[in-house]
Structures are given as C-alpha cells and as structure tokens.
Amino acid sequence: MSAKPRATGPGTQTGNVIRDSAMGLIPETVDEIIALNGHVWRDSLVPPSLLEIIRLRNARTVNCVFCKSVRYDVARRDGLSEDRAEMVADGYEDSALAPREKAALALADAYLNFPAGMAPDGAARLSCTFQPAEIASMLVALMTFNFTSRMAVSIGGMPEEPLPITEVSLAISTS
Amino acid sequence: MTDAPTSISLDAHLAIAGPAAESFARLWRTLWRQDHLPAELLELCRLTMARLHGDAGEQAAANIELGGHAPSPGRRDAVLSGTALDDPAFSPADKAVLLFAEYYWMDPQSITDEAADAVKAHFGEAGLVMLIEALGCIDGRIRAARCLRDLTAAAPAKETAHVG
Numbered sequence: 001m002s003a004k005p006r007a008t009g010p011g012t013q014t015g016n017v018i019r020d021s022a023m024g025l026i027p028e029t030v031d032e033i034i035a036l037n038g039h040v041w042r043d044s045l046v047p048p049s050l051l052e053i054i055r056l057r058n059a060r061t062v063n064c065v066f067c068k069s070v071r072y073d074v075a076r077r078d079g080l081s082e083d084r085a086e087m088v089a090d091g092y093e094d095s096a097l098a099p100r101e102k103a104a105l106a107l108a109d110a111y112l113n114f115p116a117g118m119a120p121d122g123a124a125r126l127s128c129t130f131q132p133a134e135i136a137s138m139l140v141a142l143m144t145f146n147f148t149s150r151m152a153v154s155i156g157g158m159p160e161e162p163l164p165i166t167e168v169s170l171a172i173s174t175s
Numbered sequence: 176m177t178d179a180p181t182s183i184s185l186d187a188h189l190a191i192a193g194p195a196a197e198s199f200a201r202l203w204r205t206l207w208r209q210d211h212l213p214a215e216l217l218e219l220c221r222l223t224m225a226r227l228h229g230d231a232g233e234q235a236a237a238n239i240e241l242g243g244h245a246p247s248p249g250r251r252d253a254v255l256s257g258t259a260l261d262d263p264a265f266s267p268a269d270k271a272v273l274l275f276a277e278y279y280w281m282d283p284q285s286i287t288d289e290a291a292d293a294v295k296a297h298f299g300e301a302g303l304v305m306l307i308e309a310l311g312c313i314d315g316r317i318r319a320a321r322c323l324r325d326l327t328a329a330a331p332a333k334e335t336a337h338v339g
Contacts, residue, residue, distance in 0.1 A: 001284045006291045007300040025301040028209040029308055032202045039195035063284060107322070115228060116318035123329030135326065136192035139319045140199055146318075147311035153283040154307045156291075 002156030017172050018148075022155050033148075038174035040144045041074060045137035046104070046130075048072065049080035053101055054108040054138060055145045056088045061112045064149035069163035074170050082165065103129040104138060111142045180323040181236040182221065182316035188323050203312055207240035211305035212298060214244040216269060220276045220306075221313045222246075222254045227280045228317055232324070268297035272306060279310045 007022040014020055018034050044051055052075030059067035071085065087095035092105050107126055110118035118126070126135060152158060180188045186200040207214045218238055225233035234255055238245070246254075253259040260270050271293035278286040294303045 002286070002288055002291070004288075006288070006295070007304050022300070022304045023308070025304050026209070026211065026308065028211075029202060029205055029305075032198060032205060033308075036195065036198040036202060039193075039198045043194040045192060110322050110325070111318050115321070117321040118325045118329075120325075120329045123326045127326060127330065133191040133193075136189045136196065139322060140189055140192045140195045143199060143312075143315035143319055144195075146315050147308070150279070150283045150311050150314075151307050154279060154286055154291075155304070156286075156288075 001153060001158060001160070003160075005157030006155055015172065016175065023151065034174060036144055037148070038170075040141045041072070041170055041174065044141065045134045047078050048074040049078040049084075050101060050104050050138075051075065051141050052078075052080050052085070053088055053097075054104050054142060056085055057092075057105050057108040058112060058142065058145045059149055060088065061108075062146065062149040062153060064152050065158050065160070065163055066152055067145075067149045069166055071165060071167045072170050073167055076167060100129055107135070107138055108142060111139070112146070179232050179327070180320040181230075181233050182313060182320055183236040183238055183240075185316050185320050185323075189319070199312075203316070204240060206309050206312055207238075207242075207244075209305060211302045212272070212309065214241055215246050215250075216272055217309050217313075218244070219246055219250065219254050219259070219269070219273060220310060222251060223259075223273055223276045224280055224310070224313050224317055226255055226257060227277065228321070230317060230321065233317055233320070267293075271297055275306060276310055279307070280314060 005022070007025065009021050010024040012020050012024060016034060018037065019030055023030050023033060041048060041051065052072055056068070084097065087097050088105060093102055103126055106122055110116065110122060178184055186196065186203065189196040189199070206217060218241055221238065222234065249264060250259070253262045253264065254273070259265050259273055265273070275286065275290050275294050278290050291303060294306055298306070
C-alpha cells in the first residue's frame with residue numbers, strides 16, 4: 001500500500017469526509033456519492049446494526065484501516081456493541097451473533113470472495129432468511145461500502161497500524 | 176424479470192431496494208458521461224474485469240450506456256483475450272489504465288506507485304480518482320450481479336422442495 005497519497009482533496013474543509021477527500025476532485029460524481037451514502041443508511045430495508053456488521057466485514061476484507069476504526073452512531077444506537085462488532089472476524093459462524101447477522105455476513109463474503117458468488121445452499125439460506133428487497137438493499141450497501149473502502153486503499157496514504165476505534169456521526173459523510 | 180443480471184442490467188434487479196438503488200443507478204450512468212476518462216476506455220475496463228472474473232455473461236453484455244463510444248471489435252477482442260497490454264493498437268494511455276484496472280481487480284493494496292503515476296501522467300489526478308471510482312462501481316456491480324444470479328438459480332430448487 002502506498003504510504004503517500006496518490007491524489008489529494010480539493011482543499012475544502014466542508015466537514016464532509018467524502019467532499020473533502022480526493023473524491024471532491026470529481027464534481028460530476030461527488031454529490032451523488034454523498035447522496036448514495038445517505039440513502040444506504042437512512043433508507044435501508046435492514047436495520048443499521050446489520051448494515052454496520054457487513055460494513056465492518058468489508059472493511060476487514062479490504063483492509064481499510066480507516067473503515068475498520070470507525071463505528072457509526074446509528075448502529076450503536078441500534079444496539080451494536082463493540083463486543084458484537086468484533087464478532088465479524090473469521091469464525092463468525094460460531095459466534096453469538098444472531099442467525100440473520102450470520103446470514104448477512106455470508107452474503108458479504110459471497111460478494112467479496114474470489115470468485116464472487118454463492119453456492120446453492122448459501123443462496124437457499126439467504127432466501128429463507130431475508131426478503132428479496134432486503135437482499136437487494138444489502139447488496140447496494142455492500143457495493144457502496146466496498147467502493148469507498150477500495151477507493152481509500154487505492155488512493156493510498158493510509159497508516160499501516162490500526163487506529164483507535166472511534167464512534168462517528170453519520171453526518172460526516174452524508175450532509 | 177427473466178434475464179440473468181450483469182453489471183449492465185443490474186439496476187432493474189435492485190430497484191426493489193428503493194432510493195439507495197436509484198442513487199447507485201444515477202452514479203453508474205454518470206460514469207459514462209463525465210469528461211475525465213473516455214467512455215470507450217472505461218468500457219474496456221469493464222471487459223477487463225469481466226475477463227478477470229471469468230464471467231461469460233458479463234463479457235457478452237452490451238453496454239447500453241455507451242452510445243456511439245463502443246470499442247471496435249478488434250480492441251474488444253484484444254481485451255477479452257488478455258493481449259491488449261502487448262498490442263500496438265493500444266496507446267500508452269490505454270495501457271496505463273488497463274494495467275491499473277488489473278491491479279485494482281487483484282487487490283487495491285497491490286497497486287504500485289508506478290501504475291498510478293502512469294495513469295496520472297495521461298489523465299491527471301482527477302483522472303486517476305475518476306478511474307478508481309469507475310473501477311469500484313464496475314467491479315461491485317459485477318459482484319452483485321453474480322450473487323443475484325446464484326440466488327435466482329437456487330430459487331427454483333427451493334420452490335420444488337416446498338412443493339415436494
């Protein structure tokens with residue numbers, strides 16, 4: 001991973017971490033990316049704690065140091081304690097997470113794997129656990145989380161060591 | 176809906192997710208209408224990802240967002256056969272972008288400074304950022320489409336099991 005950022009932000013200090021990042025260099029897309037992030041969280045068909053679980057699974061897989069350190073306030077308020085957040089590690093199937101949470105993580109892994117996709121038994125488990133609209137909602141969230149975390153890694157300049165766990169307001173990336 | 180999902184047809188399959196899906200669809204359409212990178216080159220990136228994912232459906236999908244900017248059959252075939260980086264029909268700028276796409280697909284952590292600098296030399300910092308955004312959308316949509324395909328394929332078996 002490059003220690004030096006390959007692109008810098010537009011020099012703004014709006015308080016929105018997306019607009020002030022290198023993504024702010026692309027006026028054609030930055031507003032929609034911010035809007036997308038807001039829709040993913042505010043209009044999701046699954047609860048914020050479930051979204052946070054798959055966001056953290058993605059963060060671990062992509063190894064985005066920033067993403068791994070963040071905990072969104074909306075997920076905390078929805079009941080996702082740090083103990084439960086840590087259960088997204090490998091071996092989550094044997095954890096105390098609820099069946100819906102484990103099924104959501106299995107979807108995240110199916111999305112993130114090489115090759116992406118799921119075996120018939122995994123697909124059947126997911127279909128038995130979630131409505132089609134909930135699955136669609138989680139897939140849009142996964143695309144968004146994966147897109148932004150891989151953006152951060154690709155741009156570079158990320159610390160190698162883990163950062164402290166920090167609770168942040170959703171507003172830093174949606175308004 | 177009967178067609179197998181690909182990155183091109185994904186929005187119709189995800190529309191039931193509501194405003195977030197609509198927003199992602201708008202972002203997708205914007206990628207093909209920006210001024211930082213040619214749409215034809217982004218389409219070659221999509222085909223590169225389709226090849227790397229080993230996804231025949233994705234390779235065969237016709238990109239309706241391209242308008243009159245579709246790659247020539249020769250350039251398309253070279254990308255799909257994995258020979259573009261050695262092909263004189265591709266410019267250094269084309270090759271810089273396609274090589275970056277291969278690194279990105281493998282793992283963003285594998286991207287070298289040289290590969291990123293080569294893209295910036297031709298398209299600037301904004302071009303590099305635009306490329307990373309586009310690759311993220313393309314790869315994500317291919318992955319989501321593959322998951323949906325597997326879910327669809329498993330559905331008839333489940334219904335049969337219920338009937339039986």
